[in-house]
Amino acid sequence: MKHPVDVHVGKRVRHRRWMVGMTQQQLGDIVGIKFQQIQKYETGMNRISASRLWDIAQALDVSISFFFEGLEDEAAPNAHSAADLPERGDLLADKEALELVRSYYAIPEAQRRRLFDLARVLSDVA
Numbered sequence: 001m002k003h004p005v006d007v008h009v010g011k012r013v014r015h016r017r018w019m020v021g022m023t024q025q026q027l028g029d030i031v032g033i034k035f036q037q038i039q040k041y042e043t044g045m046n047r048i049s050a051s052r053l054w055d056i057a058q059a060l061d062v063s064i065s066f067f068f069e070g071l072e073d074e075a076a077p078n079a080h081s082a083a084d085l086p087e088r089g090d091l092l093a094d095k096e097a098l099e100l101v102r103s104y105y106a107i108p109e110a111q112r113r114r115l116f117d118l119a120r121v122l123s124d125v126a
Contacts, residue, residue, distance in 0.1 A: 007044030
């Protein structure tokens with residue numbers, strides 16, 4: 001049975017890998033394992049050891065704490081699941097949302113700020 005922490009950490013690995021534009025094969029090559037093992041980590045099927053998480057964090061250029069961000073919110077006694085909040089959903093699992101975020105950060109900062117302001121105005125209108 002999958003442990004919720006392993007699932008969360010796996011989602012964060014997938015999220016960061018996708019954000020930097022790295023394939024499972026590339027990440028596996030960097031940390032010295034097969035891409036199938038990366039798949040198992042990302043789904044939470046297999047737990048990531050501390051030393052392997054360290055290697056993955058270095059490969060993805062993040063701190064170890066990155067993989068645990070948001071975990072407190074999920075573990076809170078009164079926290080709602082994504083199913084309870086359909087308008088929120090699981091953005092880390094949505095490939096389109098991740099692609100949008102990656103594209104957004106590829107835009108030069110001045111233009112990105114204007115795009116952000118436009119999106120904020122449009123979302124307030126809706």
